[in-house]
Amino acid sequence: MAEVDDGFTRDLLQELLWAYGPCGQEDAVRDVCGREVGPHAERTWTDAAGNLVARIGGADPEAPATRILAHLDELSMLVKRIEPDGRLRLTPLGTMYPANFGLGLVAILGDDETICGVLALGSEHTTQETPHVWRTKPDQGDKALDWPDVHVFTGLDPEQLAKSGIGPGTRVCIDRSKRDLIEIGDYLGCYFMDDRAAVLTLLLLARRLTATGRRPAGDLHLVFTTNEEVGGVGAAYACRTLPGDLTLAVEVGPTEAEYGTTVTGGPIVAYSDAQCVYDKGVADRLCDVARNLGYAPQAAVLGAFESDASHAKAAGLSPQAGLLCLPTLSTHGYEVIARSAITAVTDVLVDFVVQI
Incomplete structure (x- = not known):
């Protein structure tokens, strides 16, 4: 550089x-x-x-x-619980909301292994039958996206997560792939x-x-x-x-x-x-x-x-x-x-x- x-x-x-x-x-x-x-x-x-x-x-x-x-x-996140299908529910560590960093890749810092996950909301192509998405749509409920609305998709089941040392209390961070320092003229930008x-x-x-x-x-x-x-x-x-x-x-x-x-x-x-x-x-x-x-x-x-x-x-x-x-x-x-x-x-x- x-x-x-x-x-x-x-x-x-x-x-x-x-x-x-x-x-x-x-x-x-x-x-x-x-x-x-x-x-x-x-x-x-x-x-x-x-x-x-x-x-x-x-x-x-x-x-x-x-x-x-x-x-x-x-600013980071903490695993609050693991759902039966392996999704992670989170609570924030510090004052921030999902919109601060956007949906996408996160790093899950297990005791034995760091794995990749995806911070996700769900499909925007849904109706009132999917209330956590519906209420956050600007043209519907117009409610700001908050932590109970999102989850982390891991692609693993609870037993597999446990083998990586992931459970309640595990830290979750914005993935390294989103942390590249950029130059904007006379300015530098990054999370x-x-x-x-x-x-x-x-x-x-x-x-x-x-x-x-x-x-x-x-x-x-x-x-x-x-x-x-x-x-x-x-x-x-x-x-x-x-x-x-x-x-x-x-x-x-x-x-x-x-x-x-x-x-x-x-x-x-x-x-x-x-x-x-x-x-x-x-x-x-x-x-x-x-x-x-x-x-x-x-x-x-x-x-x-x-x-x-x-x-x-x-x-x-x-x-x-x-x-x-x-x-x-x-x-x-x-x-x-x-x-x-x-x-x-x-x-x-x-x-x-x-x-x-």
């Missing part, structure tokens, strides 16, 4: 996007991150919550420690930029500090967290067990008129979301750093949005919190970012941690 602006190949972003990382089973993504961040950290480890933590020592032993978080997990593009900025932050010889003001913990999509569980544990009062989450950020944000603009700096009001001093500093680098930061008051940092602050686990976002079209759908967004957020992170 060709090189992106920051000097890294898109192969790394593609590898992150291809890796399955359902909530509570983020091993494949964590392995990639561990391989990449390890050479640039004094120490890396996986904690009891499954978070990957990379410690980078600060220049001033008296300066406070900082935590920067990006989450490993992705699961949330939060793989943000994960990449943390890896680049570590790489950049090594390459330039710069050091964070105080000890820096880069935390690649688990279970963000189901309540920021990994982040809560990290904030409870790691030193420091400041938690900064890096995320995708919605670009909508209601927030005054655009995908063509600079990094988004949140002043609040649905879980907490972020610290004004932290947000102001992020904006100042961005402006000093020549970017046009987009201040935003977000609704219907939560982050690892806001969950931690709302739970009383982090006295200070901030949120820095890559401007993103169609968050929790087929997500599109500017090619320059990864570079811009990385630049802001580097100067922010050095100046704290």
Whole structure:
């Protein structure tokens, strides 16, 4: 693949996007991150919550420690039950609906084997005798498609599924065949930029500090967290067990008129979301750093949005919190970012941690 602006190949972003990382089973993504961040950290480890933590020592032993978080997990599904004919019924892991990713191929991550299935609704060529299809037709019931309406066709019976280690609790992900990174002019698109593009900025932050010889003001913990999509569980544990009062989450950020944000603009700096009001001093500093680098930061008051940092602050686990976002079209759908967004957020992170 060709090189992106920051000097890294898109192969790394593609590898992150291809890796399955359902909530509570983020091993494949964590392995990639561990391989990449390890050479640039004094120490890396996986904690009891499954978070990957990379410690980078600060220049001033008296300066406070900082935590920067990006989450490993992705929107995914959980097998709720298996029907007698081998169809899987699902419940979502995270806030999404079948329409977010569309009907089609899924990967069923059995204990002993990963198999392919098809997320299906049923034939559109049906009448009221097929109520779950009928009520979702735009010209009939006009009801939004929801999880009770769909199933996964496996082509296997329950006994065969059991031999693959598939049952209630098995994770189901959008298949790798639907995760190819595409180029749209000056933009990159794929499912699961949330939060793989943000994960990449943390890896680049570590790489950049090594390459330039710069050091964070105080000890820096880069935390690649688990279970963000189901309540920021990994982040809560990290904030409870790691030193420091400041938690900064890096995320995708919605670009909508209601927030005054655009995908063509600079990094988004949140002043609040649905879980907490972020610290004004932290947000102001992020904006100042961005402006000093020549970017046009987009201040935003977000609704219907939560982050690892806001969950931690709302739970009383982090006295200070901030949120820095890559401007993103169609968050929790087929997500599109500017090619320059990864570079811009990385630049802001580097100067922010050095100046704290």
